[in-house]
Every structure is written in C-alpha cells, then in structure tokens.
Amino acid sequence: MKQLHKQSSMNHRRDEETPSTQTPPYSPKSLKHPKSIPRSINYLFKEQRLLFILIGILIGSTFFILQPSLSRLGPTDARSPIRRSFSKDNIVSSDVSVVSDNHDSSASFSSGTNRAVYGKVGRVPVGIGRRRMRVVVTGGAGFVGSHLVDKLIARGDEVIVLDNFFTGRKDNLVHLFGNPMFELIRHDVVEPILLEVDQIYHLACPASPVHYKYNPVKTIISFAITNVMGTLNMLGLAKRVGARFLLTSTSEVYGDPLQHPQKETYWGNVNPIGERSCYDEGKRTAETLAMDYHRGAGVEVSRFIDPSSGLFVLLLP
Numbered sequence: 285m286k287q288l289h290k291q292s293s294m295n296h297r298r299d300e301e302t303p304s305t306q307t308p309p310y311s312p313k314s315l316k317h318p319k320s321i322p323r324s325i326n327y328l329f330k331e332q333r334l335l336f337i338l339i340g341i342l343i344g345s346t347f348f349i350l351q352p353s354l355s356r357l358g359p360t361d362a363r364s365p366i367r368r369s370f371s372k373d374n375i376v377s378s379d380v381s382v383v384s385d386n387h388d389s390s391a392s393f394s395s396g397t398n399r400a401v402y403g404k405v406g407r408v409p410v411g412i413g414r415r416r417m418r419v420v421v422t423g424g425a426g427f428v429g430s431h432l433v434d435k436l437i438a439r440g441d442e443v444i445v446l447d448n449f450f451t452g453r454k455d456n457l458v459h460l461f462g463n464p465m466f467e468l469i470r471h472d473v474v475e476p477i478l479l480e481v482d483q484i485y486h487l488a489c490p491a492s493p494v495h496y497k498y499n500p501v502k503t504i505i506s507f508a509i510t511n512v513m514g515t516l517n518m519l520g521l522a523k524r525v526g527a528r529f530l531l532t533s534t535s536e537v538y539g540d541p542l543q544h545p546q547k548e549t550y551w552g553n554v555n556p557i558g559e560r561s562c563y564d565e566g567k568r569t570a571e572t573l574a575m576d577y578h579r580g581a582g583v584e585v586s587r588f589i590d591p592s593s594g595l596f597v598l599l600l601p
C-alpha cells in the first residue's frame with residue numbers, strides 16, 4: 285500500500301517535471317496559436333479537400349447560371365403589373381395600377397417616368413423568392429379597393445378586406461369568394477382590430493359625399509370619425525405589428541390649387557367652410573395623423589401623387 289502510494293506520488297511528480305512530448309488534446313484555444321495556420325492549410329490540402337471544395341463551388345455556380353427561370357422574382361402571372369411589394373427603394377418602380385378618382389383613367393402608385401414594363405421581373409438567386417405578404421385592405425369592397433385586391437391576389441399575397449359596406453359592394457369581390465388567399469370581414473375601421481399583417485392599405489373612406497348637401501352635419505361627422513378614428517386605428521395597428529402603411533388621400537387636400545401640378549412643398553388653397561370641405565378636411569386630418577405617426581413613432585413617409593387621381597401617403601416602419 286505504502287509502495288503503491290510512493291509510486292503514484294513519484295509518477296505525479298514525474299508528470300510535473302518532465303515536459304510532455306505528446307500533442308495536447310484538442311482545445312479551441314489552440315486555434316489562436318500561430319502554428320495553427322499552417323496546420324489548417326495542411327488540413328485543406330490533405331486528402332484533396334481543396335479539390336472537392338472547388339468542385340462544389342463549380343457545381344453551385346453552374347446551377348445558378350443554368351436555372352435563370354427559377355431565380356425570377358415576381359408573381360406567377362407574368363402579365364401582372366406589380367413587380368414588387370412596396371418598399372422605400374422601389375416604390376416608384378412598383379406599379380400597382382388602380383383606377384382614379386374620376387373613375388375613368390388608370391393611375392398607379394408609380395411616378396409617370398418610372399412605370400414598370402408589364403411582365404418584366406427582377407432576378408434574385410434561387411430560393412430567395414419574394415416572401416408572401418399578409419395584407420389588409422380597408423375599403424377593399426369599393427371601386428379602387430377591389431381593383432387593388434385583385435392585383436394583390438395576383439401578386440400572390442394573402443389579402444384580408446375590412447369593409448363596412450357603406451358604399452362598397454360584395455359584388456366587387458364575389459369572384460374571390462372561396463379563394464383561400466382571400467378573406468372578407470365586415471368591419472368598421474372606427475373600431476380597433478388586431479391582425480398580424482405585413483402591409484396595410486387604408487382606403488376606407490366615405491369617398492363620394494353625395495349626401496353632403498342634404499345632411500352636411502351628419503356627413504362631416506361621418507367623415508371626421510372615419511378619417512380620424514379609422515386612420516388612427518390603422519396607424520396604431522401598423523405601429524403595433526410593424527406593418528407598412530399606405531393611405532389613399534386625395535388631390536382635394538390642396539383645395540382649389542393655384543399651382544399645377546402641385547409640388548411637394550405646396551400647401552394648397554383651401555376653403556375650410558365650403559360645401560365639400562368635409563371631404564377635404566377629413567383627408568387632410570388623415571394625412572396629419574400619418575405625419576404625426578411619422579414624427580412620433582419614427583415611421584418613414586413617402587408622399588406621392590398621380591394628378592389624375594388621388595394622393596397616396598406611404599409609411600414605412
């Protein structure tokens with residue numbers, strides 16, 4: 285027993301004294317040692333590893349070159365005019381065609397000079413296709429809204445329409461009933477709603493105030509409530525879920541403009557007490573709210589106009 289103990293203590297000391305000639309066990313720290321660089325190069329050259337890596341790169345790039353059709357970005361329908369989802373950089377090149385205020389000419393979210401060429405799509409590497417968006421369109425049963433919904437569905441997005449059918453009609457959307465990418469909710473935007481979405485197109489508005497002459501007070505109240513509460517609710521939702529927000533405004537926010545076309549810096553020539561003021565003021569309030577959310581919540585705003593139709597305010601979170 286004593287003998288054993290002696291031997292083990294001797295061994296212990298020998299371990300301490302004689303420097304080990306064996307390679308130390310693997311430790312991540314050893315990588316930092318300068319000797320590890322030639323060692324890793326050795327590793328690379330051993331067993332033709334480098335050759336295999338190069339062959340792998342060659343196969344990969346050949347696949348990318350030979351499969352351009354797979355790397356196309358865009359909707360399945362090549363005729364679709366929408367090239368991309370709206371983003372800060374490509375908002376002018378995206379071409380969401382909508383029909384204008386006066387319902388007879390086609391307008392788009394793009395500027396005239398940057399209209400997208402139908403069928404032209406961008407290219408991205410294979411496997412990095414455009415992510416399907418979940419989109420809310422308020423007032424989607426209306427004239428402009430229903431056309432927008434069609435385009436979004438054609439783009440491959442999942443669309444939820446919120447509409448209280450104040451002026452909108454189910455007939456405008458009936459062709460989409462049964463489409464799994466489409467959902468219609470009877471909802472008044474003056475009431476809050478929580479939905480997990482990527483984009484919000486806020487179109488709900490009593491757009492044609494035909495009754496304002498007969499009951500102006502009721503009309504302005506309805507305009508004020510929808511434009512204030514409705515826009516506030518939708519902006520709040522955009523902020524909460526980090527969605528991009530688009531507000532359809534109108535060139536009428538300039539009143540009876542003295543400048544044509546109106547520049548971004550122009551503030552308009554507004555009559556706040558005119559017969560149709562309820563409409564203009566409602567939209568002006570909605571724009572004010574959008575800008576307040578921009579200043580207060582740090583969302584980016586793009587403001588662009590197609591003179592033949594409405595004025596669109598885009599908010600990017």
Ligand SMILES: O=C(O)[C@H]1O[C@H](OP(=O)(O)OP(=O)(O)OC[C@H]2O[C@@H](n3ccc(=O)[nH]c3=O)[C@H](O)[C@@H]2O)[C@H](O)[C@@H](O)[C@@H]1O
Pocket residue numbers: 384385422423424425426427428429446447448449450451452453471472473486487488489490491492510532533534593594
């Ligand atoms: O160019 C414009 O100035 C207008 O264009 C479109 O309006 P539009 O499609 O022409 O009008 P409607 O066909 O009446 O569509 C409005 C939709 O909003 C809905 N709505 C209206 C009011 C309301 O409180 N809630 C609501 O969901 C209506 O039911 C309807 O479906 C936009 O929807 C308006 O926001 C925009 O102000």
